[in-house]
C-alpha cells in the first residue's frame with residue numbers, strides 16, 4: 668500500500684512535519700491543517716511552511732483567529748465542527764468551506780441567509796460538504812445513510828449553496844480493517860451519487876482521514892484530509908470532548 672505515514676515523533680519540528688506530510692501525499696490531496704485550540708503563532712508557522720487551508724471546529728474561535736491573522740490574505744477557512752443555527756450567520760461570514768453540514772434544516776437556514784444578503788454584504792456562496800455517519804456513533808452529528816438519501820432531493824433545490832461532496836469522521840475504536848471498509852464505502856456511495864442527474868449537487872470532494880487514519884483515507888479516495896495533531900502536536904488534555 669503506497670502511502671507511508673509521517674512519523675509523529677518529536678524530532679521533527681512543525682515545518683518538517685508539514686513537509687514530510689506533503690511529500691507522503693499525492694499532490695492533488697488537499698491538507699486541511701486543523702488548528703483548533705492552537706495559537707495563531709503556530710498557524711503563522713504552518714502558513715510559512717506552505718499551509719493555506721485551516722480547519723476550525725468552533726465559530727467564535729475561528730473569528731478571533733481570523734482577525735489576528737488578517738495580514739495573511741490567502742487563507743481558506745474550513746469549518747469542521749457542528750454548527751449551531753444561531754451561529755450560522757457568523758459562520759457564513761468567516762468560512763469558505765463548511766465540512767460539517769449535518770441536517771436539512773441547517774442547510775435551509777444557510778441557504779436562506781445567503782439568499783437574504785444585501786448586494787453590499789459579502790457572504791460568498793459557501794462550499795459545503797454533507798457530513799455522513801456510516802456507522803452508529805452516538806457522539807457524532809451527521810446523516811445516517813437512509814436519511815441522507817431521503818433529504819438529497821431537497822438539498823438539490825438549495826440554489827445558494829454549493830454542495831460539493833461528503834465528509835465523515837470515523838467512530839473511535841474501529842479495527843484498521845473496519846476503518847478501511849468504512850472509507851471505501853463512503854467513496855463508493857459518492858461515486859454512485861455523482862452518477863445521478865442532480866441539478867446542483869456534486870459529490871467529487873471527499874473529506875475524510877485525520878492524523879491517525881489519513882493514509883487509509885487516501886487509499887480509499889479522500890480528496891481532503893483534516894490533520895491536526897500530526898502538524899501541531901497534541902491539543903491540551905480534554906479539549907476534544909468539549
Ligand SMILES: *Cc1c(COP(=O)(O)O)cnc(C)c1O
Pocket residue numbers: 701703724747748836877878879893894895896897
Ligand atoms: C479535531 C478534528 C480533526 C483533527 O484530528 P487529529 O486527530 O488531531 O488530526 C479532524 N476532523 C475533525 C472533524 C476534528 O474535529
